[in-house]
Amino acid sequence: MAQINPSILSADFSRLAEEAKAVEGADWLHVDVMDNHFVPNLTLGTPVVESLARATDIPLDCHLMIEEPDRWAPQYVEAGAGSVTFHVEAAAAPVRLAREIRAKGARASMALKPATPVEPYEDLLPELDMLLIMTVEPGFGGQAFLDIMLPKIRRTRELIAKHGLELWLQVDGGVSATTIERCAEAGADVFVAGSAVYGTDDPAAAVRMLRNQADEATGSAAWACGH
Numbered sequence: 001m002a003q004i005n006p007s008i009l010s011a012d013f014s015r016l017a018e019e020a021k022a023v024e025g026a027d028w029l030h031v032d033v034m035d036n037h038f039v040p041n042l043t044l045g046t047p048v049v050e051s052l053a054r055a056t057d058i059p060l061d062c063h064l065m066i067e068e069p070d071r072w073a074p075q076y077v078e079a080g081a082g083s084v085t086f087h088v089e090a091a092a093a094p095v096r097l098a099r100e101i102r103a104k105g106a107r108a109s110m111a112l113k114p115a116t117p118v119e120p121y122e123d124l125l126p127e128l129d130m131l132l133i134m135t136v137e138p139g140f141g142g143q144a145f146l147d148i149m150l151p152k153i154r155r156t157r158e159l160i161a162k163h164g165l166e167l168w169l170q171v172d173g174g175v176s177a178t179t180i181e182r183c184a185e186a187g188a189d190v191f192v193a194g195s196a197v198y199g200t201d202d203p204a205a206a207v208r209m210l211r212n213q214a215d216e217a218t219g220s221a222a223w224a225c226g227h
């Protein structure tokens with residue numbers, strides 16, 4: 001089944017605990033950590049992650065859009081993240097970092113910006129629990145989905161199949177009712193959605209709707225035969 005991870009970047013930051021409750025039924029809560037260096041925006045750090053972890057039973061999927069993830073990522077596991085994503089463009093030693101995140105008890109995930117190809121990292125994939133393909137330039141919610149990322153999603157799904165991996169394939173940016181089916185058909189199985197969830201009157205219903213759409217598209221996708 002497709003996983004839907006609402007991004008709290010589109011939530012009301014003054015009411016984060018309530019906003020987490022508003023997406024009951026979501027698979028993970030996506031927490032965008034931005035440092036105003038790796039991306040031109042600033043959001044939150046480990047104290048907010050600690051508070052969120054206490055406020056919700058939904059596991060936290062922390063996406064670190066920061067410099068020096070090798071230094072900071074382990075602290076997000078300690079703060080309560082169940083999954084920690086670092087950007088390969090910022091990591092000094094991605095294999096060591098993925099192993100450290102796993103050793104601390106969280107799922108290890110690596111993100112690729114739109115201009116970063118997946119092929120150079122084929123040999124790293126077994127070290128990961130999830131690969132995140134950005135479908136917008138990271139930094140802001142509410143941007144238009146980049147269709148040109150669909151071939152990369154397809155190629156990544158082929159690599160996962162080629163190596164027989166249990167790797168989750170996440171897409172993030174511009175995922176909505178009008179784009180989620182294309183992502184699912186291409187091979188994504190974990191979907192981050194900010195404005196398409198928190199921009200509606202009923203965020204929990206939006207999560208269910210997106211999941212249904214993704215599941216239907218996956219059901220008819222060639223890559224999912226026997227999945």
Ligand SMILES: O=C(CO)[C@@H](O)[C@H](O)COP(=O)(O)O
Pocket residue numbers: 007009010030032063136137138139140141142143172173174175192193194195196
């Ligand atoms: O990481 C990011 C942006 O850098 C995302 O998680 C956005 O928060 C997704 O928002 P929408 O594009 O779904 O509105």
